[in-house]
Amino acid sequence: MTTTHESAVVLRLTGMVKEFPGVRALDGVDLEVRAGEVHCLLGQNGAGKSTLIKVLSGAHRPDAGRVEWRGVEVAFANPQAAMKAGIATIYQELDLVEGLSVADNVFLGSEPRRLGFVQRGQMRDAARAVLARLGHGEIPVAREVAKLPSAAKQIVSMARALSRDARLLIMDEPSAVLAHDEVANLFRVIRDLTAQGIAVIYISHRLEEIRDIGDRVTVLKDGRTSAVNLDAKSTPTRDLVARMTGRTIEYVFPPRRASPPSRAGQPLLEVRDLSLDGEFANVSLSVHSGEIVGIAGLVGSGRSELLETIYGARRASRGTVAVQGRPLRPGDVRAAVRVGLGMAPEERKSQALVLDDPVYRNVTLATFGRYAKAGFTSATGERSAAGRVADELELRPRGVDRPVRTLSGGNQQKVVVGRWLLGGTRLLLLDEPTRGVDVGARAELYQVIHRLAADGLGILLVSSEVPEVLGLADRVLVMREGRLIHEAEASTLDEHTVLDMVMAGSLLETEGAG
Amino acid sequence: MTVLEKAPPLAAPRQQWSEPAKRNLGLVGVLVAILIVGAITRPDLFLDLNWLWHNELLILTQSSAIAVIAVGMTFVMIGGGIDLSVGALVALTSVRCTTVATQQFGSGGMIFTALVVGLIAGSINGVLIAYGRLVPFIATLAMLVAARGLAQMISGKLTQRVDVGNVLINQLSFRSVLGIPALVLIMLVVGALGWILLNRTTFGRRTFAIGGNPEASRLAGINIRRHTVLLYALSGLCCGIGAIIVVSLSSAGAADHGDLYELDAIAAAIIGGTALSGGRGTIVGSLLGVVIFKGITNLFIVNNLEQEYQLIVKGAIIVAAVLVQQFRVTALWRRGGASG
Numbered sequence: 001m002t003t004t005h006e007s008a009v010v011l012r013l014t015g016m017v018k019e020f021p022g023v024r025a026l027d028g029v030d031l032e033v034r035a036g037e038v039h040c041l042l043g044q045n046g047a048g049k050s051t052l053i054k055v056l057s058g059a060h061r062p063d064a065g066r067v068e069w070r071g072v073e074v075a076f077a078n079p080q081a082a083m084k085a086g087i088a089t090i091y092q093e094l095d096l097v098e099g100l101s102v103a104d105n106v107f108l109g110s111e112p113r114r115l116g117f118v119q120r121g122q123m124r125d126a127a128r129a130v131l132a133r134l135g136h137g138e139i140p141v142a143r144e145v146a147k148l149p150s151a152a153k154q155i156v157s158m159a160r161a162l163s164r165d166a167r168l169l170i171m172d173e174p175s176a177v178l179a180h181d182e183v184a185n186l187f188r189v190i191r192d193l194t195a196q197g198i199a200v201i202y203i204s205h206r207l208e209e210i211r212d213i214g215d216r217v218t219v220l221k222d223g224r225t226s227a228v229n230l231d232a233k234s235t236p237t238r239d240l241v242a243r244m245t246g247r248t249i250e251y252v253f254p255p256r257r258a259s260p261p262s263r264a265g266q267p268l269l270e271v272r273d274l275s276l277d278g279e280f281a282n283v284s285l286s287v288h289s290g291e292i293v294g295i296a297g298l299v300g301s302g303r304s305e306l307l308e309t310i311y312g313a314r315r316a317s318r319g320t321v322a323v324q325g326r327p328l329r330p331g332d333v334r335a336a337v338r339v340g341l342g343m344a345p346e347e348r349k350s351q352a353l354v355l356d357d358p359v360y361r362n363v364t365l366a367t368f369g370r371y372a373k374a375g376f377t378s379a380t381g382e383r384s385a386a387g388r389v390a391d392e393l394e395l396r397p398r399g400v401d402r403p404v405r406t407l408s409g410g411n412q413q414k415v416v417v418g419r420w421l422l423g424g425t426r427l428l429l430l431d432e433p434t435r436g437v438d439v440g441a442r443a444e445l446y447q448v449i450h451r452l453a454a455d456g457l458g459i460l461l462v463s464s465e466v467p468e469v470l471g472l473a474d475r476v477l478v479m480r481e482g483r484l485i486h487e488a489e490a491s492t493l494d495e496h497t498v499l500d501m502v503m504a505g506s507l508l509e510t511e512g513a514g
Numbered sequence: 515m516t517v518l519e520k521a522p523p524l525a526a527p528r529q530q531w532s533e534p535a536k537r538n539l540g541l542v543g544v545l546v547a548i549l550i551v552g553a554i555t556r557p558d559l560f561l562d563l564n565w566l567w568h569n570e571l572l573i574l575t576q577s578s579a580i581a582v583i584a585v586g587m588t589f590v591m592i593g594g595g596i597d598l599s600v601g602a603l604v605a606l607t608s609v610r611c612t613t614v615a616t617q618q619f620g621s622g623g624m625i626f627t628a629l630v631v632g633l634i635a636g637s638i639n640g641v642l643i644a645y646g647r648l649v650p651f652i653a654t655l656a657m658l659v660a661a662r663g664l665a666q667m668i669s670g671k672l673t674q675r676v677d678v679g680n681v682l683i684n685q686l687s688f689r690s691v692l693g694i695p696a697l698v699l700i701m702l703v704v705g706a707l708g709w710i711l712l713n714r715t716t717f718g719r720r721t722f723a724i725g726g727n728p729e730a731s732r733l734a735g736i737n738i739r740r741h742t743v744l745l746y747a748l749s750g751l752c753c754g755i756g757a758i759i760v761v762s763l764s765s766a767g768a769a770d771h772g773d774l775y776e777l778d779a780i781a782a783a784i785i786g787g788t789a790l791s792g793g794r795g796t797i798v799g800s801l802l803g804v805v806i807f808k809g810i811t812n813l814f815i816v817n818n819l820e821q822e823y824q825l826i827v828k829g830a831i832i833v834a835a836v837l838v839q840q841f842r843v844t845a846l847w848r849r850g851g852a853s854g
Binding site: 311313333334336337338343345350351352353354355356357361365366368369372375376377419 | 714715716717718719722723726727729730731732733734735736737793794
């Protein structure tokens, strides 16, 4: 431990700033990485980790700040430049060509060649050597990558980085795709690499992993570093979580209703022991009319899959979904829509909108049949209905004839939500409703959600931002690794507790608090 | 439920030329250009109004079969699919409706048979794609091969003449109503019905939605599978109508009818602005595309030029049409690029 801490600093970032339209993703980030250490980056979703990686790997250019790489100030114009300098990034979605062999992938773009011919034999030998260096000489270099398990693919991706002589490996949640024993194996590989003096930036939501593999930790919050170079082994969990929470960004939530909605009587939505193999198991929950129920959970916890299964977009393996006491046919979206379910899915652009169509046709996508007479659509009827939605949700610009593509993220989301205000919807499923939405439009969406609940709609929402769930919901369900692990009134919870439950290595388990 | 009660009515949207309308106007411009080239190269013919009128009617008559098929193709392509089997379906239907057994039932029986056979074959395409989850390209490619083979089997590779007794079919190709050939009228009626179906009905709305974003349509509660079957059935039905036209023009059914019609129909739709990726396209554009192709063929014939040249020109036109479209899409994308 002491040896790594005293080794040379290879990377030093100071005051990194990166702005996107409407949001300051990085707002002064400092980072210091030493040769041969595993440096962990910790932070909530939206804290700026992904942006930081992209800046480091040359995919984004920072607006301000200084990058010092091995003692020299640098600015990477593109990912190739970063790669050439010795910084390799291994993304969650591995950038491998599935149809090519392992050796081809390792040397993709830098194939050993002579007179324009690829030296296949030489390439395979070199690939074998690199894989052996990673302790995985058993991976056949001629095998098609598509046929490898995901753990092996990750090794191939790392082999590529090594073959380019990387001195810094950035790994974005590498364990997310791995089984438990494969994680142990990955850690062994990482330790071998650091022993050779290679630095690793390791991003993970799992605190236990950070304890296990990490040397030092830098914590990000709201695009700033809230703590640098904490000791990964000895810093108490409580401190780490504290550094990640406590928003400085203004979340403007509407005031809480004086009287919480009644949970008496028959629930609007009743889910019992719902399971989807490989995604989540034995989930039971209920939503009453006028109630906002929030599910807190990380990406990959099964929360989006849960919403999609309730909605019928996926067919449940077991369990039932009932709306006002009547069971819903599994895997049948149209049945769900008929009884009054509506969903705003996670991926707005690919799952919810016909981007080149005008706003009004997107608003009436689920209901145009209602305005039609004898099969003939009524553009006038649809336009005026969409106009009412635009007024109700304060759509900007208000015109319903412009292509929905030209709207901002927040207004696109209003179109998606507005779609369900026309059709007798009783229960709205909102998956990450404020993703990619700037701060001002967020506040408006929060208002809308509250108004809809006040009008008697039931709302089930999912968000990876804990403050959002706490600020909006009446009742909070915590989901982790496919299970609901906690349920409580929102007023009895705080960000700390929830975040701690959401992340593995929970306070409740490890320190017996709570 | 009652979230939205009343709001002031919206002002009517400003009337302006939409993107597809501008494009169609451009296609009309191409037609005019063809005429001008004709007038320059063969002033003796093109400046003779009587000749010109009959020549244009001839072009339209020659366009009619492919135009009808292109209407069905446009629906399929806007819905995000493609139908490679149309030419083979024309052959199959033409053969099936000219068998001795069918011809006993007279012209009405033949027409009915053609429509039903087209409808059934198209539905098979649709079921394979929607429920068998085959890629449209593969499913209809298989149908292309199989339908052509079936046509050869039924006809024994012989040309089946239409009985002189079946007056309606025989005369369809040279009868006129108010000076307009009957086949041209059929084309116009099919085009008009197609336009209404596409632009004014929930069927058309679903077609655009499914082609524009299938996942969003599914999550909005649209029955994608059923609609997919209907789209291919419609294309098959159009092939049946196209086959009637072909049979009428040739007074025969044959297994080699409709050869390469799929390419002409797809090319016409693409020239007319239909996106291969779905979600965009117009009936008028596709019809103009067909007529442009036939107009070019006509131009080459009246100038006594070899056929090879016209094929090269047609190829260039397809490329030009797609380039224009890409340019427009890029411009549209740039304008909307600021959105998150």
